[in-house]
Amino acid sequence: MNILWPTIVSIFLVGGTIGSLTGSWFADKVGRKGGLICGAVLLLIAGILFFSTKMLNSVEVLIIARFVIGLASGTITCIMPMYLTELAPLHLRGAMGVMCPLGVTFGVFIAQVMSLRHVLGTETSWPILLSLYVIVVILCCISFPFLPESPKYLYVVRRQTRQAITILENIRSMNVSELESEINELEIESNDNKKRSEKTFGFWNVLTDRSLLLPLLLVCSMQAGQQFSGINAVFYYSKSTFQKAGLSEENSEYATVGAGVVNFVMAIISVYLMSRFNRRSTFQLSALCSVVCLIILGIAITYINAISWMPYLSVFGVLAYVCTYGIGLGPIPYFIGSELFEVGPRPIAMAVGSMANWGGNFTVAMIFPILQEKIGAASFYIFSFLTFMLFIFVRLYLPETKGRDPSELAQLMKSGFKSRPLSPANTSITDTSVSEEFKK
Numbered sequence: 001m002n003i004l005w006p007t008i009v010s011i012f013l014v015g016g017t018i019g020s021l022t023g024s025w026f027a028d029k030v031g032r033k034g035g036l037i038c039g040a041v042l043l044l045i046a047g048i049l050f051f052s053t054k055m056l057n058s059v060e061v062l063i064i065a066r067f068v069i070g071l072a073s074g075t076i077t078c079i080m081p082m083y084l085t086e087l088a089p090l091h092l093r094g095a096m097g098v099m100c101p102l103g104v105t106f107g108v109f110i111a112q113v114m115s116l117r118h119v120l121g122t123e124t125s126w127p128i129l130l131s132l133y134v135i136v137v138i139l140c141c142i143s144f145p146f147l148p149e150s151p152k153y154l155y156v157v158r159r160q161t162r163q164a165i166t167i168l169e170n171i172r173s174m175n176v177s178e179l180e181s182e183i184n185e186l187e188i189e190s191n192d193n194k195k196r197s198e199k200t201f202g203f204w205n206v207l208t209d210r211s212l213l214l215p216l217l218l219v220c221s222m223q224a225g226q227q228f229s230g231i232n233a234v235f236y237y238s239k240s241t242f243q244k245a246g247l248s249e250e251n252s253e254y255a256t257v258g259a260g261v262v263n264f265v266m267a268i269i270s271v272y273l274m275s276r277f278n279r280r281s282t283f284q285l286s287a288l289c290s291v292v293c294l295i296i297l298g299i300a301i302t303y304i305n306a307i308s309w310m311p312y313l314s315v316f317g318v319l320a321y322v323c324t325y326g327i328g329l330g331p332i333p334y335f336i337g338s339e340l341f342e343v344g345p346r347p348i349a350m351a352v353g354s355m356a357n358w359g360g361n362f363t364v365a366m367i368f369p370i371l372q373e374k375i376g377a378a379s380f381y382i383f384s385f386l387t388f389m390l391f392i393f394v395r396l397y398l399p400e401t402k403g404r405d406p407s408e409l410a411q412l413m414k415s416g417f418k419s420r421p422l423s424p425a426n427t428s429i430t431d432t433s434v435s436e437e438f439k440k
Helices: 004-029 031-056 059-087 090-097 099-114 126-131 134-146 151-157 161-172 176-195 203-208 210-228 231-244 249-276 279-302 310-329 332-340 346-397 406-412 424-439
Strands: none
Touching (some): 004 031, 004 346, 031 059, 031 151, 059 090, 059 332, 059 346, 099 332, 151 161, 151 176, 161 176, 203 210, 203 346, 210 332, 210 406, 231 249, 231 279, 231 310, 231 346, 279 310, 310 332, 332 406
8 A cells, every 4th residue: 555555646647757758749739729639539538437436446447547637637737827927918917827727726625625524535436536527627618619710820830821821810709900019029939930841840959959948947936836835735734733733633724725725716816917917026925025925934833832822823824834935936837838938839838837736736745745654744844945046046037927938038138148138228128129020
């Protein structure tokens, strides 16, 4: 059991890491919409396997189902933010990008409720619990015929300009004359893609292109940092924390669900935040506040039995951390790659970033139990240190992406670590060149 149980848990993360890479292939070969359909098919297959596991009395089927649903999840988390931001107008791209983590947090909340002991978290009902998501997938499948393909993908990658403009007119409910600025933006990206057409934006090419090094490191560090900030560790400790604060086992389960509600509410609020505030400052605020909350949690849980009011401080630490995480650390890494990269290398960059997220999740899942056994709550200090290092990296090198064209940002970061993306001189020069390009 010591080998089998971790295998069942971690095989999902292995599938997610692989699915992130295949997601970029699907996004380019069959389109953003086609890639999502492929992910939905994998979800349906996994759901059938989950439901039949107990009837077949086969742990092997359970492991396969976990791997397949990992593939589907990796594929979807790679493609979905890219698809949403490419459909959205410039001023709504951040808000649309947040819709993916909003769906994730809502799914986590529903899963927490459905897995309570008196609902479906029982010895007889767990196959139903694991496969219940199929209902939502079927509803999504009904909507697929009505969803448009990404006009940016059609215009820039496939060069089907007429079809792309028609879809854009339908999405915006505007005539082509009213879409001049957006079509100009597509044309600039298309021309840039043609200039670099001799480059094949394969996995290795993107990894070795020095002009893409800095944005790729930013995407990967933010995606992995989302996991290394300790969100799963906080939720792991939440039930025992609430119990030590005086709640019964049943009430501590409800309190953990309450933390999930807070996480979901913050995801809703982040939709508003992304449409109003800058990505860079919001992410820094979230990371710095999370560092403080993690230190508070480490201290509070360490001395939870020594001081009478420490349990209440630990409960405050859990809820405060979930709030600060939800402001920026949670939502922004999902879609930042779609704003930093142009259409050509974007699928690979999103895939590598998603792989970093899943890899970080896998690493934390494997190492955290060991840290918990060896140093206990002091593991939160490690998470706080890693989050602080991410804060420093973002503060030094992440340019503001809100309302800016990816081709402009590519120019700012093309020199790798020698780039000065925050330099006023560079920003003003780039803004001038881009505006001139739009005039042309």
